[in-house]
Amino acid sequence: xxxxxxxxxxxxxxxxxxxxxxxxxxxxxxxxxxxxxxxxxxxxxxxxxxxxxxxxxxxxxxxxxxxxxxxxxxxxxxxxxxxxxxxxxxxxxxxxxxxxxxxxxxxxxxxxxxxxxxxxxxxxxxxxxxxxxxxxxxxxxxxxxxxxxxxxxxxxxxxxxxxxxxxxxxxxxxxxxxxxxxxxxxxxxxxxxxxxxxxxxxxxxxxxxxxxxxxxxxxxxxxxxxx
Numbered sequence: 001x002x003x004x005x006x007x008x009x010x011x012x013x014x015x016x017x018x019x020x021x022x023x024x025x026x027x028x029x030x031x032x033x034x035x036x037x038x039x040x041x042x043x044x045x046x047x048x049x050x051x052x053x054x055x056x057x058x059x060x061x062x063x064x065x066x067x068x069x070x071x072x073x074x075x076x077x078x079x080x081x082x083x084x085x086x087x088x089x090x091x092x093x094x095x096x097x098x099x100x101x102x103x104x105x106x107x108x109x110x111x112x113x114x115x116x117x118x119x120x121x122x123x124x125x126x127x128x129x130x131x132x133x134x135x136x137x138x139x140x141x142x143x144x145x146x147x148x149x150x151x152x153x154x155x156x157x158x159x160x161x162x163x164x165x166x167x168x169x170x171x172x173x174x175x176x177x178x179x180x181x182x183x184x185x186x187x188x189x190x191x192x193x194x195x196x197x198x199x200x201x202x203x204x205x206x207x208x209x210x211x212x213x214x215x216x217x218x219x220x221x222x223x224x225x226x227x
Contacts, residue, residue, distance in 0.1 A: 005063060009160030132189040
């Protein structure tokens with residue numbers, strides 16, 4: 001996550017342009033990319049953090065020049081090739097076919113169980129809470145500092161909060177730990193907290209928006225009691 005994928009707090013990229021009544025899908029192929037994610041997730045090809053990490057492995061220039069669902073397609077392709085589900089040469093041949101025949105219909109497959117899974121996942125999400133006997137080391141009201149290490153591989157510890165101090169405002173129990181699960185390890189559940197940072201703490205006196213705060217969810221290994 002120490003790359004262009006971690007854009008929180010990064011300046012110089014221009015304003016975020018939003019579109020009123022933006023469609024969920026801008027092209028039919030994006031619907032297929034969404035379906036591939038759901039199908040592969042249900043089949044156990046990856047978990048959500050492994051999926052995110054595959055996107056983080058994209059070439060930085062390619063990442064910045066491609067759209068949301070192109071990132072999704074890249075992640076599915078990455079894991080499918082890694083686990084031997086698809087053959088690279090066959091994929092290239094199929095890609096060339098559709099480049100040469102852009103109006104050719106996509107393969108169709110009826111899967112009522114997949115449709116039911118997608119419907120449930122879209123409406124209710126996929127719970128990431130996990131049972132654990134770990135005793136919480138922190139509580140609401142504690143002042144904590146985000147440990148400033150730059151971990152290798154996937155992490156949800158954004159750069160702009162590292163070495164910053166805030167106050168725990170909520171304790172959520174134990175959840176799947178992305179720094180383990182996203183890097184091919186076990187779920188390794190850890191306590192999850194919400195930390196409130198002042199903008200002054202994050203951005204400094206000269207640039208912070210007055211009286212504003214940022215809330216950020218952090219896992220227990222990310223934090224230490226503030227000195």
